[in-house]
Amino acid sequence: MAQIVFLGTAGSAAVASKNIRSSGGIILKIDDSLQFHLDPGPGALQKARECNINPNHTTAVLVTHNHINHCNDLNLVIEAMTHSGLERRGVILGSKSVLQPVDGGHPFITRYHQNLVERIIPLEKNHKIAIESVEIQTIPVEHADPTAIGFKLICPHFTVGYPGDTIFTPQLAESLKGTDVLILNVPYPGKRGQGLNLDSDAAIKIINHIKPRLVIITHFGLEMLKADPMFEARTIQQATGVQTIAASDGLTISPTGYGNYHSPIKGF
Numbered sequence: 001m002a003q004i005v006f007l008g009t010a011g012s013a014a015v016a017s018k019n020i021r022s023s024g025g026i027i028l029k030i031d032d033s034l035q036f037h038l039d040p041g042p043g044a045l046q047k048a049r050e051c052n053i054n055p056n057h058t059t060a061v062l063v064t065h066n067h068i069n070h071c072n073d074l075n076l077v078i079e080a081m082t083h084s085g086l087e088r089r090g091v092i093l094g095s096k097s098v099l100q101p102v103d104g105g106h107p108f109i110t111r112y113h114q115n116l117v118e119r120i121i122p123l124e125k126n127h128k129i130a131i132e133s134v135e136i137q138t139i140p141v142e143h144a145d146p147t148a149i150g151f152k153l154i155c156p157h158f159t160v161g162y163p164g165d166t167i168f169t170p171q172l173a174e175s176l177k178g179t180d181v182l183i184l185n186v187p188y189p190g191k192r193g194q195g196l197n198l199d200s201d202a203a204i205k206i207i208n209h210i211k212p213r214l215v216i217i218t219h220f221g222l223e224m225l226k227a228d229p230m231f232e233a234r235t236i237q238q239a240t241g242v243q244t245i246a247a248s249d250g251l252t253i254s255p256t257g258y259g260n261y262h263s264p265i266k267g268f
C-alpha cells in the first residue's frame, strides 16, 4: 500500500543540531516494489528503523540539494540499500551539487558509493525521467545552492509535489500544477521567510495556485516551532480551503485516497 513516512521534520541546522525535531528525510512507498527516499538528512537510518522502513528496500534516493540536513546520510543510505555493495542496485537522483563536482566543490556522494549503485543521475531544473511506473519531473526552485531542484512524482494513482527548499516564484507555483499531495518545506511562520525560504504566506500563494487535495507542511525552523506548526497549518487551511496538516516525526499518511483528481485517465 502506498505510504508517505516523515522520518524527520527539522528544518534548520539549529533545530537539527539541538535534536528538537529529527531529520532523516521522507520515505515514499509507491507499491510493494518501489520505495523512494527523499533528502536523507542526519539520522536517516535510525529513524527508518523506528518507523519500520527497511532501507534495503529503497529503489531510488532523491536529493534536492547539498545542504547537510538534506543529504548528510546519503552515503550511509547507499550502504544500507546495497548491503554495503554486495548487491549493486538502486538509482540516485539529485542536484549536480550532490552528485558532481561543481565550481571546484566536492560532491556529497563519495566515489566509492557511486560504484555501489546501479545508476547516478544528476538532474537540472525542468527535466523529466521515469523510474518504472513513476514519472519524475524536476521543478525550478531558487535556493542558496544554485543547482537545487524540486521533484514532482507522477505515480500511477496520485501525484506528489516536493519542492524542497526554495523561495516562492510564479514558475515554481506553475510547475507544481497537477499535484494531489503537496509536501512543503515551510521553515518560517507568517511572512517571516525573509526571502530565504518558504513561510506560511508563500505556502498559501502556492496552494491557492495549484489547489492540491492535501498539503503537509514540514521542515520547521525555530521560529516556526515557537509559532506552532499546527496553528500555522490551520491558518493555511483557512486561507486556502485545502486540507493542510503539520508533519510530526514518524507521521505516516496514505496518499492513495487523494489521487486521481487531476488525472482521471490514469486511474480507475
Ligand SMILES: [Zn+2]
Residues within 6 Å of the ligand: 065, 067, 143, 165
Ligand atoms: Zn537548504
